[in-house]
Amino acid sequence: MIKQSIIENVLEAALSTGGDFSEVFIEDRYANSIGLQDGKIEQSISGRDFGIGIRIFSGLQNVYTYTTDFSEEGLVKAAKRAALAIKSGGNGSIHPLQKEIIQPIHHIEKWPRTVAHTQRVAVMKQANTIARNYDERIHQVGIRYIDEEQNVLIANSEGKFVEDTRVRSRLAMQTTASDGAELQTGFYGPGAYAGFEFIENLNLHHYAGEAARIAVTMLEADECPSGKFPVIIDNEFGGVIFHEACGHGLEATSVAKNNSVFANRIGERVAPEIVTYIDDGTIPNEWGSLNIDDEGEKTRKNVLIENGILKGYLIDKFNARRMNAEATGSSRRQSYRYNPTSRMTNTYIAPGQSTPDEIIAATENGIYAKYMGGGSVNPATGDYNFAVSEAYLVKDGKIDRPVRGATLIGNGAKTLQKVDMVGNNLGHGAGMCGSLSGSLPVNVGQPMIRVSEITVGGTKGE
Numbered sequence: 001m002i003k004q005s006i007i008e009n010v011l012e013a014a015l016s017t018g019g020d021f022s023e024v025f026i027e028d029r030y031a032n033s034i035g036l037q038d039g040k041i042e043q044s045i046s047g048r049d050f051g052i053g054i055r056i057f058s059g060l061q062n063v064y065t066y067t068t069d070f071s072e073e074g075l076v077k078a079a080k081r082a083a084l085a086i087k088s089g090g091n092g093s094i095h096p097l098q099k100e101i102i103q104p105i106h107h108i109e110k111w112p113r114t115v116a117h118t119q120r121v122a123v124m125k126q127a128n129t130i131a132r133n134y135d136e137r138i139h140q141v142g143i144r145y146i147d148e149e150q151n152v153l154i155a156n157s158e159g160k161f162v163e164d165t166r167v168r169s170r171l172a173m174q175t176t177a178s179d180g181a182e183l184q185t186g187f188y189g190p191g192a193y194a195g196f197e198f199i200e201n202l203n204l205h206h207y208a209g210e211a212a213r214i215a216v217t218m219l220e221a222d223e224c225p226s227g228k229f230p231v232i233i234d235n236e237f238g239g240v241i242f243h244e245a246c247g248h249g250l251e252a253t254s255v256a257k258n259n260s261v262f263a264n265r266i267g268e269r270v271a272p273e274i275v276t277y278i279d280d281g282t283i284p285n286e287w288g289s290l291n292i293d294d295e296g297e298k299t300r301k302n303v304l305i306e307n308g309i310l311k312g313y314l315i316d317k318f319n320a321r322r323m324n325a326e327a328t329g330s331s332r333r334q335s336y337r338y339n340p341t342s343r344m345t346n347t348y349i350a351p352g353q354s355t356p357d358e359i360i361a362a363t364e365n366g367i368y369a370k371y372m373g374g375g376s377v378n379p380a381t382g383d384y385n386f387a388v389s390e391a392y393l394v395k396d397g398k399i400d401r402p403v404r405g406a407t408l409i410g411n412g413a414k415t416l417q418k419v420d421m422v423g424n425n426l427g428h429g430a431g432m433c434g435s436l437s438g439s440l441p442v443n444v445g446q447p448m449i450r451v452s453e454i455t456v457g458g459t460k461g462e
Contacts, residue, residue, distance in 0.1 A: 001026050001153045002052075004097055004161065006072045011157050013079035014056045015092035021057035022079070022094070023156040025294065026070075027336040030113060031148040036124045038141060039132075044117065051336035054079050058088040062318050064339035095159035102292060106285050108167050110196035112147040120145050123171065123199055127208040131175050134212035137219060140176035141212075147196070154296035162296040168287065168441055169198050170430060173208050177215035184221075184404065186214030187373075187389065191287040191430035191441065198285070214371060214390045221402035224391060224458030230366035231408065231454040232359055232394065237372055237429030239444035242277065243347050244377040245384040245412025250279075250304050251330075252319035252342040253436060259380045261413045262310060270310045271416045274352050277305035279314055281329060281345035287430040288346040288443040295331040295340060302328050316342040334438025341437045348445030352422025356448045359421045361397040367406060367456055368392040368399055375408075382412035385457075405459035415451055423448035 007024055014022035028050045035043035052075060053066040065082040067074060124143040131141045147169040155161045170191030177184050188211040192198040233241065246262075254260035262270065271277070281290050281299030290299045295317050303311050315323065316331035319342055332343035360368070368391065375386030388406040392399050428445035 001028060001151065001163070002070060006075065007155045008094065008097060009072065010054065010075045010079045011094045011155065013076045014054055014083050015094065015157060016080055017083040017086045018088040018092060019056040019058045019083060019086045020092045021157055022092070023055040023154070023295070025053040025055070025336055026153040027051055028151040029148060029335070032112060032120070032146065034117070034120055034124065034145040036121070036128060036143040039125065039128050041121065049335065053336040054082055055339065056082055056086055057318060057321070058086045060321060061086060061088070062339070066336050092157065094157040097155055097161040098159050100160065100162040102162060102164055104291055105282060106193050106289065106291070108195045111167065112149050112169070112195060115196040119196065120199070123204070127171065127173055127204045130204055130208040131173060131212040134209055135177065135216045137177045137179055137216055138175050138212050139178045142174045144172040145199070146170050152294070154292070154294070156296070160296045162292060164291050166193065166290065167195050168193055169196060170287070171199055171202060171207070173211040175212045175215045177219045179219055182219055184215045184218035186211040186218070189430055192285050193287060193289045194285045217402050218390060218404045221404040223460035224403035224406040224456065225460045226458040227456060228453050229456050230363050231451045231456065232363060232366060232368045233372070233446070233449050233451065234368070234370045235423065235425050235427035235445070235447050237431065237444060238369065238449070239348055239429065239446035240372050240431065241384065241386055241408065242349060242412065242416065242446065243344065243433070243442070243444040244375065245382045246277065246416055247279070247344050247347045248377065248379045248435070249382055249412065250313050251344070252313050252315040252323060254379055255313050256319040256322035261382050265310050266312065268310050269308050270413065271305055271308040272419055273308045274422045275305060275308050275416065275419050276303065276350040277347070278303050278350055279330070279344050279347045283346050286346045286428060286443050287441050288344070290345060293329045293331045294333045295327065297327055297329040297331065299329045299345060302330065314342045314344065316340060332437060332440050334440060338438045343435060343437060343440055344433065344442050346428060346443035346445065348426065348428060348443070349422065349447065349449060351424045351426040351447045354421050354423050356423050356425055359423055359448055359450050360394060360399060362421065363394045363450065364396060366394040368394050369406070369408065377412070384412055385409050403458070407457035409455040409457055415454060418452045419449050420452045421450040
């Protein structure tokens, strides 16, 4: 992408004022985004983005800049300008760059740049037809297709020199159902670290049909009651609650500054014995996976909570300095425009021993959250508020009628303590996570779980 000799000069220039570590992140990204609304293409964007990020450490000082000028003169100038913020008077130096060969763990069959737009659009129109034909009350269908190929080169003053290519594809389907008085929506958005083969092999009748079914079901639902209930949260995207309310609290971004309820608690019990919480960036072809993180470190399986005991955090190179710890292959950024930091990849609650039928049968009176929607979280406290996009009452150990307007309100650390049943049907759901280093593809996952008590906000009686 750029000559090694130029990279070495840039790394050296970045240390010219006394920094003790310098890094170059080079990115060349090709992306496609197509939007289809009610059977018609409303947006089609294809583009290429190329840029270079330069980072410098001096002790606990972190300086970051980026540029799209990839001439040697422009890069050295950018590095020296960033170095002016470093006034340590140190004497940093670079080690000889040693190219590292990465063995990809993700099989890609059909690379995005080999796929015609007509192929993409054909799948989108098929999904649109399936969703629209589900029920006459489906009056609006939106389909969004995205894919990208991201080529990165990461080099640093410690001698690291590594390149990687990442490919992702996703198809998001949103439906709106109407009975003339009410509107309800449904959504499903499968994605993978894969090429177009993932898209063309999707079971569209399942995914588009589910997006439509959710909207129609919620159109027919009663208003949800308010109160404190046992709550059954289904697998796949149900894991978004613990991603937001617990996962972010286990990132060094928060932990290193003691802005997390989990800070300084390694070895403590933070959940029941049946809960094991994992972040694994090595799962082949999963949406949140990577061969290497955005500091060039190999991703790994990080067990964060094991049988209820807090075992570790997600740590990037800079926060490793703050914590006097080792990085865990967890540093990520949206693009060269962002300074990287610790972020999740594929984060999930490990499967337990209970079957979904056993969990439901053991619940006398509660709420079943089949699909979760959006929400908000205070990362410092773990307090959360999440909408449930499809919910049901549970009565006498059986799923009863659907209810709409359900909101789950609580605290992540406390909710974690109240997990009293864990299913055996682990599933992952694709999503996007926004934080300090931008918006990133992540998987959230879990088997079906039951929380003994969550405050449920509803609209019944209002």
